[in-house]
Amino acid sequence: MWYRKAVKLGKAKDHYSLGRLHAGGYGLPVNLVEVFAWITLASKGEDKEHVQKAQKALSVLLKKMTPEQIKKGRARFRELMEGT
Numbered sequence: 001m002w003y004r005k006a007v008k009l010g011k012a013k014d015h016y017s018l019g020r021l022h023a024g025g026y027g028l029p030v031n032l033v034e035v036f037a038w039i040t041l042a043s044k045g046e047d048k049e050h051v052q053k054a055q056k057a058l059s060v061l062l063k064k065m066t067p068e069q070i071k072k073g074r075a076r077f078r079e080l081m082e083g084t
Contacts, residue, residue, distance in 0.1 A: 012045025016054050023061075032065050036073030041080050 019038030022031050039061065042054035062070065 012042045012047040012050040012054065015039070015042035015045060016050045016057075019054070019057070023057075032061065032069050033072045033076055036061060036065065036070065037076035037080055040073070040077045 015038050019035050019042060020026075021028050022034040022038065024030070028034075036058070039054045039057050042050055043058060045051050045054075065073070
C-alpha cells in the first residue's frame with residue numbers, strides 16, 4: 001500500500017493518515033492498537049498541524065481503549081520507531 005511506503009519517509013501527515021485508515025476501516029480492518037501506534041508516531045513528527053491533530057486524536061482514542069490495548073499499542077509504536 002502506498003501509505004506504508006510514504007510512512008517510511010517519516011512524515012507526520014502520512015502517519016496520521018494511516019492511523020485514520022485503521023480507525024475507520026478504510027481498506028484496512030479497524031484496529032485500535034494500530035491506530036494508537038500510528039497516531040502516536042504522528043504525534044512525534046515535525047509537522048505542527050498533524051502533530052496537533054494526532055495529539056487530539058490520542059486523547060479521544062485513549063478513552064476507547066482497554067489497558068491491554070494501550071500496552072499493545074505502545075509495543076507496536078516501539079516496533080514502528082525501530083523500523084522507520
